[in-house]
Amino acid sequence: MAQSIILILDGDSHEAESLKAILGFIDLQTEQISDPATWDWSRWENQDWTAVCVGRLDPPALRDASLARLHQQAPRLPILWLDPAPPSLIDHPMWPLQQPVRHEQLVETLRQVDLYRQSARLKDRPRNVELFRSLVGNSRAIRNVRKLISQVAGADANVLILGESGTGKEVVARNIHYYSSRRNGPFIAVNCGAIPGELLESELFGHEKGAFTGAVSSREGRFEAARGGTLFLDEIGDMSLPMQVKLLRVLQERVFERVGSNRSIPADVRIVAATHRVLEEQIARGQFREDLYYRLNVFPIEMPPLRERVEDLPLLLEEIIARLEHDRGASVRLTPAAVIALCQWRWPGNVRELANLIERLAILHPFGTVDLADLPENYRVQPGIGGATPTEMPTVHPALAQLAGSDGPSLPRLPREGLDLKQHLAEVEINLIRQALDASDGVVSQAAKLLRLGRTTLVEKLRKYGLVRSDVSTDP
Ligand SMILES: Nc1ncnc2c1ncn2[C@@H]1O[C@H](COP(=O)(O)OP(=O)(O)OP(=O)(O)O)[C@@H](O)[C@H]1O
Ligand SMILES: [Mg+2]
Secondary structure: OOOEEEEEEOOOHHHHHHHHHHHHHOOOEEEEEOOOOOOOHHHHHHOEEEEEEEOOOOOHHHHHHHHHHHHHHOOOOOEEEOOOOOOOOOOOOEEEOOOOOOHHHHHHHHHHHHHHHHHHHHHHOOHHHHHHHOOOOOOHHHHHHHHHHHHHHOOOOOEEEEOOOOOOHHHHHHHHHHOOOOOOOOEEEEEOOOOOHHHHHHHHHEEOOOOOOOOOOOEEOHHHHOOOOEEEEEOHHHOOHHHHHHHHHHHHHOEEEOEOOOOEEEOOOEEEEEEOOOHHHHHHOOOOOHHHHHHHOOEEEEOOOHHHOHHHHHHHHHHHHHHHHHHHOOOOEEOHHHHHHHHHOOOOOHHHHHHHHHHHHHHHOOOOEEOHHHOOHHHOOEOOEOOOOOOOOOOOOHHHHHHHHHOOOOOOOOOOOOOOHHHHHHHHHHHHHHHHHHHOOOEHHHHHHHOOOOHHHHHHHHHHOOOOOOOOEOOO
């Protein structure tokens, strides 16, 4: 890409020249369009335009037409307008420039333009791709899940993902798709539990016009929409028995028909199913077909609950906060004490619950630091009290214990009723001096070294606090 250039759209050559001179003075390259009708718009493609300065162009209709074209080609290219009448563009980033243009004003405006361009670039990053690629965690269980994903992704086998609600089953499904040869095809998710039984069939297979009351036009179903890609059948355990029969047939014969049609359509999809239910129990109760279970369960992947892999919690926090920062411009931090308390919680809602909590904390403490006392009450678990029962309580992972110490000594919190700062600091000082004296067997010069104080300064403090003891040697 070529060097960045400021485009000057101005029919007034005098005005354009003075603008070019100022921009040249701050080392910016310019290119002028004095007549949009004759300018070679193919040049547009090959430049990294920083902004466009829009001045006078007559007739006004010509100016409007040029700006409309510009907006169409580059809806995010900043416009600096000189003409007193602002361009009639909706939703386009624009800054006014006062006439005559002065150096400081221009530099300040260009600084704002630069900030805008940086943030626009951030927004443009294909973050979503990263999102479902990232299955955050370094616990043994998650590493194992990653290994299973890499083993199965390349094969076209059906996959069944099991695990409690909020453990990341959809994240896994998207990963399988992403790492498969179908990654350029669509990933289509259907929540089989949320769609009423009688609608699910047409949702999955589509329907022809007039197939049932209300079918005013024909429509393709999710199997067709996912052609060449992956169909994610979420909450498969909630599918009605009659629908299970229909799905089983498609899995066996690899063809399906739209409702109201007898034309067979090949099912060119990879099936990934998920459920938070225990399907064996469903089978025992006659709610799930065993034959369908075996069809789906070719390659099972079990998602561990969060409470069994709390060592992943700090990494998950980092990821969730990074997402908040990127998507919402919000942020929050947690003290090690708060993180350790969260590690003791039993997380019935798993990662989803964690993400919701962090979002809530970011609203309550925008860009603040959340300490143990700031957590909602039920999360303030002390070892052995509430939350997890002792048997299910995870031991704090060494990495976390280290984290607790990583911030140095924990900082005292201001009590609600306040405190006498002078007295408090004196107590801290006395306490540390006593420790230093003990550690140096009462030799003041050594204690002074430990405290990074001059010997005389320490002697003064000893006198002030009445700490001169018989065993303390204040001799030089
Ligand atoms: N390992 C992980 N790394 C990063 N984000 C995760 C991870 N696991 C879960 N999440 C996030 O937690 C939330 C819940 O994940 P997901 O929807 O995949 O769970 P689920 O198991 O499908 O839940 P449910 O059964 O409730 O549908 C999502 O926002 C997801 O991005
Ligand atoms: Mg889900």
